[in-house]
Amino acid sequence: MIVTLTANPSLDRAVALAAPLAVGEVQSVVAAREDAGGKGLNVSRVIAAAGGSTLAVLPLDPADPFATAVHQTGLPVRAVPVRGAARTNLTVTDPAGTTTKLNALGTARTEADATALREATVAACADADWLVLAGSLPPGLPDDFYVTVIRAVRERWGTRAPSIAVDTSGAALQAVVADGRPDLIKPNDEELAALTGTPLDVTVDGVDRVREVAATLVPHRVGAAFVTLGSAGALLITADGAWHGTPPPIRVRSTVGAGDSSLAGFLLARTAGAAPADAVRGGIRYGAAAASLPGTQPPAPADLPTGDVPVVTLT
Template structure:
């Protein structure tokens, strides 16, 4: 079982344009859709669609309209009651796949609600293989919120605690990495460079990612899955690294592609696949998500059938 925490969920509204976005003008939309979003929820949707049990933990008021959309996703959830409502994020995509995002702030959680959310995660982790802490923190939350969750889970379950993956950015990621040693992180190249405080040489980006990520793994993290968009992804572990190319696809929306890549990795790892195959599966799921409109969870039928070239990286 895989447990996810989405501390700052969002109602993802996606508007598809028939022409490139023209700022300051009136345009007609070709289509629109709404999805229950937030990085942890996205991961749980992909995992559930693959037939693997998942539980999504999130804060949600009983009267929040977000709950109606979430119910249609068919997810097993653990909802912690709060007073505020989930935010809404607006994504605008054009025919070339260019994505413009407007992310609103979420509900502020008071100390009682925050404590209840941590407790809900701890209890949901009974028997879980992975816990995924994903997405931005709600307004007002301390930068070390994920550190608090990790320590609570490991303190409660000890040697039976799940492996922990973290997918966030900025100070929340820095605190989790340097204070709690997660088993996996999933930054993109910019987030990795910011975290390590080191520049990435774009002339050979996969090799640069390996060099920078090895300053973190295994001393501070077990492994790093670094997504590079159209260039594919890099997996860095204590033993070395791999790079996998992305297949050619028609990009419909990049929202949730990184979440799907993380879900693909976790699915492969849970099936005891070797490291190179975990990376290939991550690339397949991330590419599939980018080929779908909105924030949809790719299914097996959506995965690209192309061969995914993968190669070992060495310092």
């Protein structure tokens, strides 16, 4: 069982253009779709599509049209009643796969909402293997909200507590790394650079430099780091070693949700007992599949690319 918490879910609207985005111009849309989104929901959707067991925790106003989109996913959901609609995000993609994202802040949540979300997450973790805390925090929730969730889950379940993965950024990620001691974080290279205060460009500095920067956090701050690198693949750093994998060639249609799918693929492999190198392969295959699909459509096993995913051990 993999439980996810999406504190700031969104109705994700995606449009595909017939030509590159031209600011200030009127352009034709060739395709459009709407999905119930947010990083945790995206992870749960991928896990469910693969036949895995998952439960998605999220705030939900029953009167919000977003509720219909959530129910249409067919996911097992533990909805925490709140007032106020979920945010709406817009993604624009051109024929070359270049993606422009416009993300709203979200509805402000109260201290009572925070308590209810935390309690619902703790209850959902009974017999869970992993808890995924994913996405931005809405206005009103403190930067250390995920830290309080981690502590509450571990206090309640003790040795039966699930492993905890965190996929967020900015102040929320800073707080988790400072005080939460998660088992896994999943930054991309830009988020890792911001987290450590180290300028980092994988296309210039190389994968070894990413490993060196991530190793400043592992294992004394976080148990492991699974760093997604876009077209450069992904890198896993643990206390026992580091592994880098490169993706097979694909036609990119939308990068939205690709990192979430990578995390889902990685966790699916780990819960199945896969070795680190194979878990990296799983994460890369799912991320590549997501990038080849429109919008935030979750990839299913049939969507996975069949090309080779080389994984090397770094020293």
